[in-house]
Amino acid sequence: MKKLLFILLVIGFSAFKASAQNPGYMGKHIVISAEGTFSGSIFLMQKTWLKYGTTIEIVSGKKHSLGLGYLYNSTKFPYQSFQHGCYKYYKDNSKLISHSIGIDYYKYFGGSIAPLGDFFRLRLFYMFSKSDDFYSNRVLNSDPSTCYSNEASFDSYDNFGTSIYFGRKRIFYDMLAVSYGFKLGVVLVNPYFSNPIDIYDRDVNLIENYGSYENFYSTLISLDVSIGFVL
Amino acid sequence: MKKLFTFILTLIIPFIIFAQNDYYPIQCDGEIPSDFIRKTSDKIEQANNDIRKNRSDLSRKQHKKFNSMTNYYVDYLLKSGRIVFGTSMNDYVNKVGDYVLQFYPDIKDDIRFYIVKSPYVNAFTTEQGIVFINIGLIAQLENEAQLAFVISHELIHYKYHHNLSTYSENQKANSDWGDYKTLSRNKKENRLAQYSHTQEYMADSLGFLEAFSKSEYSFDEALTLYDVLLYSNLPFDEIEFDSAFFNDNNYKLDSKYILGEVDFISNPDDYDDTKSSHPNIKKRRDNLISLITQYENTNRKKFVISKKDFLELQKEARFEMSNLYISNLEYGKAFYNSYLLLKKYPKNKFLKKTLAYTVYAVAAHKKQGGLSDVVQSYKKMEGQSQRVNYFFRKAGSKTQLLLAVKLLWNYHLEYPKDVFMKDILDDAMRILISRASFTFDKISPPAIVNLQTDSTSANDSITKPSFIVLSDDDYDKLSKYDKIRYDRKYQEYFGSSSKKTKSTKKKLNYPYILSTESISADFKKYFKEMEAIYKNDDEYYEEEEDKEQEKLNISRIILVNPLYFKVSSGSLVINDFEEKEKGVTESIKTMAAKKGIRINLVDIMSIDYDDVDKFNDLALMNSWLEELENLSYNDRQSRIIPWQSNYLSNIREKYNMRYIATMGVLDTKVKRTSGNVFWVLVGGVVMWPASPYFVSVAVSDHNNVNYFFYCVDLDTYKIVYFDMNKIHGKSTLDVINSLNYNTVYELNRL
Numbered sequence: 001m002k003k004l005l006f007i008l009l010v011i012g013f014s015a016f017k018a019s020a021q022n023p024g025y026m027g028k029h030i031v032i033s034a035e036g037t038f039s040g041s042i043f044l045m046q047k048t049w050l051k052y053g054t055t056i057e058i059v060s061g062k063k064h065s066l067g068l069g070y071l072y073n074s075t076k077f078p079y080q081s082f083q084h085g086c087y088k089y090y091k092d093n094s095k096l097i098s099h100s101i102g103i104d105y106y107k108y109f110g111g112s113i114a115p116l117g118d119f120f121r122l123r124l125f126y127m128f129s130k131s132d133d134f135y136s137n138r139v140l141n142s143d144p145s146t147c148y149s150n151e152a153s154f155d156s157y158d159n160f161g162t163s164i165y166f167g168r169k170r171i172f173y174d175m176l177a178v179s180y181g182f183k184l185g186v187v188l189v190n191p192y193f194s195n196p197i198d199i200y201d202r203d204v205n206l207i208e209n210y211g212s213y214e215n216f217y218s219t220l221i222s223l224d225v226s227i228g229f230v231l
Numbered sequence: 232m233k234k235l236f237t238f239i240l241t242l243i244i245p246f247i248i249f250a251q252n253d254y255y256p257i258q259c260d261g262e263i264p265s266d267f268i269r270k271t272s273d274k275i276e277q278a279n280n281d282i283r284k285n286r287s288d289l290s291r292k293q294h295k296k297f298n299s300m301t302n303y304y305v306d307y308l309l310k311s312g313r314i315v316f317g318t319s320m321n322d323y324v325n326k327v328g329d330y331v332l333q334f335y336p337d338i339k340d341d342i343r344f345y346i347v348k349s350p351y352v353n354a355f356t357t358e359q360g361i362v363f364i365n366i367g368l369i370a371q372l373e374n375e376a377q378l379a380f381v382i383s384h385e386l387i388h389y390k391y392h393h394n395l396s397t398y399s400e401n402q403k404a405n406s407d408w409g410d411y412k413t414l415s416r417n418k419k420e421n422r423l424a425q426y427s428h429t430q431e432y433m434a435d436s437l438g439f440l441e442a443f444s445k446s447e448y449s450f451d452e453a454l455t456l457y458d459v460l461l462y463s464n465l466p467f468d469e470i471e472f473d474s475a476f477f478n479d480n481n482y483k484l485d486s487k488y489i490l491g492e493v494d495f496i497s498n499p500d501d502y503d504d505t506k507s508s509h510p511n512i513k514k515r516r517d518n519l520i521s522l523i524t525q526y527e528n529t530n531r532k533k534f535v536i537s538k539k540d541f542l543e544l545q546k547e548a549r550f551e552m553s554n555l556y557i558s559n560l561e562y563g564k565a566f567y568n569s570y571l572l573l574k575k576y577p578k579n580k581f582l583k584k585t586l587a588y589t590v591y592a593v594a595a596h597k598k599q600g601g602l603s604d605v606v607q608s609y610k611k612m613e614g615q616s617q618r619v620n621y622f623f624r625k626a627g628s629k630t631q632l633l634l635a636v637k638l639l640w641n642y643h644l645e646y647p648k649d650v651f652m653k654d655i656l657d658d659a660m661r662i663l664i665s666r667a668s669f670t671f672d673k674i675s676p677p678a679i680v681n682l683q684t685d686s687t688s689a690n691d692s693i694t695k696p697s698f699i700v701l702s703d704d705d706y707d708k709l710s711k712y713d714k715i716r717y718d719r720k721y722q723e724y725f726g727s728s729s730k731k732t733k734s735t736k737k738k739l740n741y742p743y744i745l746s747t748e749s750i751s752a753d754f755k756k757y758f759k760e761m762e763a764i765y766k767n768d769d770e771y772y773e774e775e776e777d778k779e780q781e782k783l784n785i786s787r788i789i790l791v792n793p794l795y796f797k798v799s800s801g802s803l804v805i806n807d808f809e810e811k812e813k814g815v816t817e818s819i820k821t822m823a824a825k826k827g828i829r830i831n832l833v834d835i836m837s838i839d840y841d842d843v844d845k846f847n848d849l850a851l852m853n854s855w856l857e858e859l860e861n862l863s864y865n866d867r868q869s870r871i872i873p874w875q876s877n878y879l880s881n882i883r884e885k886y887n888m889r890y891i892a893t894m895g896v897l898d899t900k901v902k903r904t905s906g907n908v909f910w911v912l913v914g915g916v917v918m919w920p921a922s923p924y925f926v927s928v929a930v931s932d933h934n935n936v937n938y939f940f941y942c943v944d945l946d947t948y949k950i951v952y953f954d955m956n957k958i959h960g961k962s963t964l965d966v967i968n969s970l971n972y973n974t975v976y977e978l979n980r981l
Contacts, residue, residue: 023976025969027825062973110959111936116969118959171965184918221918 022062023113025230029059031115031169031177033228037071039218049073049218055226057106059114065106069123073098075214096214098129100161115177115230121165127187129157129211157211161187165224179226185219187212254550254581256878257348257366258847261317263840266343266361271306272809274359275299289399297358297398299805305357308347310792310835312850314363315346317843323544324364326536327375331382334442338390344382348854350555350564352463356385358394366555369548370467371459374533375541376452383438383446391437393430400426420506427508432518439522449531450523454516461498461512465614466564467549468571469496472618476570477634481677481746488630490621494613553585557874558858562589562596563606563623567616580646587638587652588874591659593623594631595871598666601864632663633744640748640757651877657761658872664765671758674749675742783951783981787829787888788942790819791852794895797962800902812836815896815967822971826979831886848882855879856893859943859950867941867953876948883945890951892942894974898962899935907933936962940974952978 022029033055040048053071060066074097102125110118167181278298282291289297308314315321321344328344335342341360347353350367357363362385364378372378388394404411404419411419443453474484500512509515534541549572556565566589573582596602602624609620623631639656646652663669701709701717709717748754795812797804816832823830833849855875862869883889903911908929915925935957942952954974958966 023969023973025965026822026972027976111957112959113969113973116965168960170963171969174965174968 022059024059025113025116025171026174028230029115030231031055031057031059031065031228032231033057033177033179033226035069035071035179035224035226037183037222037224039220039222045217047075047217049075049214049222051100051218051222053100055104055228057104057115062113063108065104065108065114067104067106067121069100069102069104069125071100071102071125073100073214073218075218096129096131096211098127098211098215100125100127102126102163116169116171118168119166121163121167123163123165123185125161125163127159127161127215129159129215159187159212159215161185161215161219163219167224171230175230177226177228177230179224181224183222183224185222187215187219252576252578252580254547254554254579256554257315257318257320257346257547257551259316259318259843259850261843263838263843263846264316264343265840266345266359267309267314267316267835267846268838268840270809271302271805272807274302274306275805278302278359289395289402293399293402294395297395300803301358301394301398303803303805303808305359305361308363309345309361312846312853313348315348315366318346319540320346320369320544320547323536323540324369324378326540327378328362328382330535331379331386331442331446334383334445335386335390338386342386342389348551348555350552350559350561352460354381354385356388356394358389358392360389362386362389366548366551367463368459369544370552371463372545373455373459374452375536375538376448376531376533377456377459378541379446379448379535380438380443380453380456383442384434385438386442387434387437388430391430391433393434397427397430424504424506424508428504428510431509431515435515435519436522439519444522444526447532447535449533450526450528451531452533453519454523457500457512457516457519461500462496464498465496466567466571466616467552469615470571470574471615472567472570472622474618474622477637477744479747481675482743484622485626485630485740488622488626490609490618493615493617496613498613550581553582554874557585557589557592558854560592560605560858560861561607562593563620564616565589566593566623567619570619583638583642583645584649584652587635587642588655590631590638591635591655592871592874594628594635594659595662597623597631598628598662599870601870627741629663629667629669630741630744632659632667633669633741635659636663637744637748640745640754651880654876655872660758660761661765664762670762670766671749671755673742674745677746677750783944785828785890785942785951785978785981787831787890788823788978789833789852789882789886789888789891790816790830791833791856791891791893792849793819793832793834793893795898795962796895797898797900799900809836811896811898811962814964815894815971818964818967819894819971819974822968823975825972826975828975828978831888848885851875851878851882852891856891856943859948863950867950869948869950872948876945879945889945890942891945892940892952894940895938896962896967896970897937899937900932900961901935903929903931903933934961935959936966936970938970940970942978951981 035053035055037051038048039051040046051071051073053069055067055069057065057067074095076095102123105122106114106119107122108114108117108119112118163183163185165181165183167179169177169179171177275298279295282294282298324344324346328342332339332342338360342362343360344362344364346369347363347365349365350370351365352368352371354362354364354368362382364381368381369378372381400423403409404423411422414422439450439453443450474489477484500516501514502511504511504514510518549568553565553569553572556562556568565585569582569585569589573579573586576582593602593606596605606620606623609617609624612620626634636656636659639652639659642649642652643656700721706714706717745754749758793812793816795808795815797808797811813836816834816836820830820832833845833852835846835849838845838849855873855878858873858875859869862871862873864870879891911925911929915922915929918925937955937957939955940952941950941954943949944951952974954977956970958970960966
């Protein structure tokens with residue numbers, strides 16, 4: 001995590017330093033936006049995901065910017081019931097909550113001058129997924145003397161990912177920035193940042209299984225809209 | 232009283248002589264006519280309110296489109312600065328026009344006459360009632376009667392709404408209406424040409440019947456006008472170009488650069504006119520002859536208004552032609568035009584200036600590339616002007632550069648206060664020394680020292696001419712040995728063959744070009760100074776680079792005529808272009824203010840009725856920028872100093888600004904091509920989850936904003952900033968602001 005923070009700080013510092021050496025939009029170099037993504041059924045999948053968050057973009061060149069982004073996703077678990085070890089797990093309407101933090105590189109193309117016009121954004125992100133109350137709702141279902149000793153108790157799943165966003169940004173009244181486009185992404189298991197996983201329990205780790213599925217398909221393709229201010 | 236008269240004469244005469252010995256390019260005068268100032272949208276609205284059904288087969292919608300297009304294009308021309316009003320030339324044309332208009336009482340109040348600064352032989356009329364007459368036509372006309380017949384002809388086009396009916400006919404052809412439905416494309420074109428021919432016959436015939444036949448003008452001149460049109464590709468006169476123009480005691484132009492015989496002028500009058508908008512000259516002449524023979528053609532005049540004024544008009548037009556040709560980069564034509572005029576006005580400063588400049592311009596193009604753009608191939612020409620182009624095409628770049636320096640130096644000696652031409656001389660020297668690697672030492676010593684060229688050299692060794700050039704007959708009488716001796720001696724003096732024989736070994740001819748000038752201590756001093764600056768090419772350019780690194784601190788700019796165009800599927804969108812143009816202008820001013828740059832806008836929209844000086848400034852700046860653009864090649868720098876920079880110095884002083892800029896925005900909207908759509912759909916298939924996005928892209932139009940801005944340093948005539956950008960999307964305010972801010976940001980960094 002320290003490494004990640006260090007990288008973010010270096011990028012942020014570099015971006016601010018570079019921002020004075022390009023025109024930006026009428027001399028303004030920072031865009032802070034609220035961002036929403038829509039994925040799933042809109043692309044013929046069975047479920048819909050709506051993520052929202054915020055981004056900060058710092059124009060670092062005539063054709064490029066650097067930035068940071070955060071996205072929040074809260075999605076319902078379907079009915080789940082299974083037995084594992086000494087306990088029977090049962091939960092309905094539990095939520096999987098994910099927090100995604102990423103660093104962004106924006107490249108403006110088609111003659112556009114950052115931060116206006118056509119661009120693609122490359123994001124490297126780290127995604128924390130957890131369900132706060134899933135394991136708390138367990139019941140003892142057998143003789144404790146026969147229980148396994150290596151009880152699975154972790155309740156989170158993290159992964160690394162990357163996405164590319166093709167979009168167009170417009171600016172109204174010299175201050176209101178609106179972006180729209182579509183995003184393609186993949187999530188990857190990251191051995192460095194994920195919580196420790198008991199390899200014997202991997203097959204029955206519901207959070208991991210479900211989080212993996214959710215994160216993958218919700219990130220695969222989405223429409224993306226953001227509204228913010230140019231400063 | 233007599234003393235007073237003498238005193239006044241002494242005051243006036245020098246001015247008259249000065250006026251005859253120089254020429255300043257034509258400029259507008261007086262109050263600016265409303266045609267130039269009124270908003271195009273207002274004109275279109277008025278024209279739409281005046282739509283009458285009986286004038287054409289057009290629907291109201293089509294008629295409105297016609298009004299939009301014609302008013303837009305006419306206004307574009309009017310506001311370009313190419314149109315002249317208020318001059319003595321206009322006064323005369325107006326007088327002849329008024330005379331003819333007395334025979335057209337019903338349209339008399341609608342008509343305005345303007346002169347177009349174009350060297351091409353043409354006149355045309357618009358549906359708005361404006362008759363445009365090119366300077367190129369005036370320069371070729373022989374008398375007032377010919378001008379009157381041109382006007383009679385053009386007024387018929389207006390009276391019978393020929394522009395409107397031609398547009399209507401084109402609409403029918405384009406939409407396969409009526410008979411056009413069954414015609415092939417080729418036959419459609421032929422039929423449209425035939426339709427146009429009918430109108431031209433009508434203009435000739437009715438112009439004669441309704442006006443010219445009732446006038447006092449000689450009918451013969453209506454017929455001779457067709458000769459003017461037939462030979463309009465030729466200069467206004469046919470005089471042999473004498474290569475002795477470049478010669479002096481020590482130099483004679485190499486005979487290999489002189490074309491022996493020029494091609495016979497063959498213009499046939501019965502040419503194929505199937506695709507032409509006008510019938511051929513023979514048919515038009517025959518048509519008119521059939522009418523003229525029905526009328527009495529005796530005691531008629533070539534001049535009704537004033538012969539003297541006509542000759543003044545003609546003279547001014549011919550002088551202006553040199554200016555227009557040079558501005559259009561047609562240096563071969565400019566040279567010959569000035570050469571012809573110099574025969575009649577041998578002391579005219581303007582003509583000497585244009586001749587020296589054109590040789591410099593051609594030489595620079597020959598050395599630095601682009602000669603074919605500025606001098607037409609002599610093989611495509613006829614008549615005496617062929618010799619000029621032959622010389623420019625055949626003579627080597629060193630020869631031409633040295634001749635340019637020779638002419639420019641002698642001009643400088645005669646007119647030392649002409650700062651512009653001194654700059655041209657310096658630039659010619661730069662190219663000669665740095666690009667052609669020529670040094671003073673390479674000049675051949677003069678065989679004949681002319682005492683008059685430099686009094687300081689009076690003590691130098693003086694040899695009187697001991698060589699006399701023989702005529703062909705005298706040469707033939709020489710013995711074989713005397714011929715050989717003659718040829719050798721000829722070579723010795725002139726460095727070139729005598730053209731009579733090639734028995735002697737060829738020597739380089741160009742080192743003799745500046746032999747006479749090299750006697751002058753001033754010239755030698757000047758040459759050596761230039762050599763010190765330009766001799767080492769690399770050093771010179773390193774210095775130039777160093778100079779470029781110095782901060783320019785641009786704080787004030789003259790911005791000339793910002794433009795805005797919107798094109799949708801190949802058609803110009805005219806609806807709100809003036810508002811858009813105003814938006815673009817306001818944006819650049821606002822953005823510039825943010826970076827501390829003051830913009831002085833010179834735009835037709837910002838000119839008042841009484842500010843003709845500003846109008847002239849706009850015209851000159853527009854024309855100068857156009858010339859600079861034409862002179863600039865891939866490196867976006869002008870290869871030579873533009874001719875019209877000569878007149879720009881006044882503007883620089885007047886506005887107290889060193890930088891001049893212009894800009895434009897072109898918004899285009901095009902349908903995607905089938906190939907384009909195919910690849911977009913392929914993308915949709917490959918990335919199937921995103922297929923809705925790809926489909927929306929495939930069915931939508933493709934919008935682009937093309938933007939250009941360039942800024943020129945009037946000190947160096949170099950483009951210090953050039954931006955040409957193409958952005959996907961529409962020309963919305965945020966896009967314009969972004970582009971403009973980027974421009975002023977970059978200017979601020981220079």
